[in-house]
Amino acid sequence: MHEFSLVSDLLETVMKSAEENGIKSVSKVKLTVGECHGALPEALSFAFMALSGDTVCSGAELDIDIKSGLLLCTACGHSFSYEILQTMCPECGSVYLDIISGRELRVDYYEGE
Amino acid sequence: MKVILARDLLGVNTVKGENNREILEKKGLLTLNIISSPGAGKTTLLEVTMKSLKNKYNFGVIEGDLYTSRDALRLEEHSHAIVQINTCGMCHLNADMVARALKDMPLDSLDVIIIENVGNLVCPAAFYLGETFKVAVLSVPEGSDKPAKYPELFKEARAVIINKSDLLPYTDFDLPGCVKELRQINPRAEILVVSARTGEGMDQWIGWLEVNVQQIKQLSTKECLQ
Numbered sequence: 001m002h003e004f005s006l007v008s009d010l011l012e013t014v015m016k017s018a019e020e021n022g023i024k025s026v027s028k029v030k031l032t033v034g035e036c037h038g039a040l041p042e043a044l045s046f047a048f049m050a051l052s053g054d055t056v057c058s059g060a061e062l063d064i065d066i067k068s069g070l071l072l073c074t075a076c077g078h079s080f081s082y083e084i085l086q087t088m089c090p091e092c093g094s095v096y097l098d099i100i101s102g103r104e105l106r107v108d109y110y111e112g113e
Numbered sequence: 114m115k116v117i118l119a120r121d122l123l124g125v126n127t128v129k130g131e132n133n134r135e136i137l138e139k140k141g142l143l144t145l146n147i148i149s150s151p152g153a154g155k156t157t158l159l160e161v162t163m164k165s166l167k168n169k170y171n172f173g174v175i176e177g178d179l180y181t182s183r184d185a186l187r188l189e190e191h192s193h194a195i196v197q198i199n200t201c202g203m204c205h206l207n208a209d210m211v212a213r214a215l216k217d218m219p220l221d222s223l224d225v226i227i228i229e230n231v232g233n234l235v236c237p238a239a240f241y242l243g244e245t246f247k248v249a250v251l252s253v254p255e256g257s258d259k260p261a262k263y264p265e266l267f268k269e270a271r272a273v274i275i276n277k278s279d280l281l282p283y284t285d286f287d288l289p290g291c292v293k294e295l296r297q298i299n300p301r302a303e304i305l306v307v308s309a310r311t312g313e314g315m316d317q318w319i320g321w322l323e324v325n326v327q328q329i330k331q332l333s334t335k336e337c338l339q
């Protein structure tokens with residue numbers, strides 16, 4: 001998945017805001033990730049550590065909140081929770097599934113001074 | 114101090130994509146973002162396409178690969194300008210990389226821009242680059258169930274190319290079934306069955322491309338006159 005580019009957009013967003021708010025050092029960044037993105041928390045943390053080196057986010061804690069995913073089968077109406085690599089409705093076998101929730105990919109807030 | 118942002122991260126890329134789109138639209142350039150799994154035949158298809166339209170259009174190519182510039186070398190002789198982007202492990206191109214590539218291109222002397230995305234059926238679909246259309250390429254050996262299993266890309270593509278049709282007799286690829294599923298996923302996509310190897314079906318694809326190049330050109334000249 002695309003953890004590196006997401007984290008680089010995350011850092012860019014936080015750095016810009018920190019500059020606007022006169023914040024010199026960031027201690028914590030809170031991120032919400034929907035399960036359906038398949039982004040792995042460990043990979044996000046690793047990318048954050050690797051990319052934040054020379055920035056105001058260096059050494060900051062990355063707090064990741066994973067939102068569970070819910071899928072709806074558009075063929076039979078059955079709804080069920082997301083599991084990685086599941087591509088079929090467990091009830092009727094249809095592959096036409098809509099994502100109801102679990103699409104979030106958001107930086108909620110950061111803390112610093 | 115706590116600073117609340119509530120900022121959508123994919124949105125950061127989308128905004129940059131919109132910037133690219135604005136630049137490209139002003140120049141009247143049809144821009145195609147070509148997406149497929151590795152080895153579906155994007156580069157081969159582009160070679161044949163650009164060769165046959167070489168005297169008609171100037172092609173600008175943005176070539177995305179994890180590593181190497183092999184694909185760019187293959188396309189160089191048929192294109193007017195080409196920029197290779199090595200993502201160094203990243204599974205897709207993003208709008209920022211394309212923005213940088215566009216800066217290196219002589220946009221005024223081009224007619225079409227082709228972006229060959231990193232071979233990957235999943236991730237590139239989530240990142241808008243500023244293209245006019247996404248074009249999905251599916252090849253026969255991959256199997257006819259791919260559109261239903263990876264619907265995100267096929268939902269968004271304006272054209273779906275089913276490549277390597279010369280291999281149909283040797284596989285269990287269900288062409289009518291695949292086309293039917295594609296229609297369900299995306300009723301307005303143009304579906305083109307081609308073989309970049311034998312040339313079968315290439316006329317229709319090239320025709321589709323030409324119509325769209327002209328339409329985008331006309332749109333931009335109309336806007337200039339207004």
Ligand SMILES: Nc1nc2c(ncn2[C@@H]2O[C@H](COP(=O)(O)OP(=O)(O)OP(=O)(O)O)[C@@H](O)[C@H]2O)c(=O)[nH]1
Nearest residue numbers: 150151152153154155156157232276277308309310
């Ligand atoms: N039989 C057959 N082979 C094809 C066809 N088109 C491409 N190929 C072969 O498929 C292989 C991969 O083709 P490429 O054009 O490199 O595929 P690609 O999608 O650009 O690959 P990546 O950029 O690595 O993702 C090559 O060996 C091509 O010769 C076709 O229509 N029929």
Ligand SMILES: [Mg+2]
Nearest residue numbers: 155156184229
């Ligand atoms: Mg290629």
Ligand SMILES: [Zn+2]
Nearest residue numbers: 073076089092
């Ligand atoms: Zn169902």
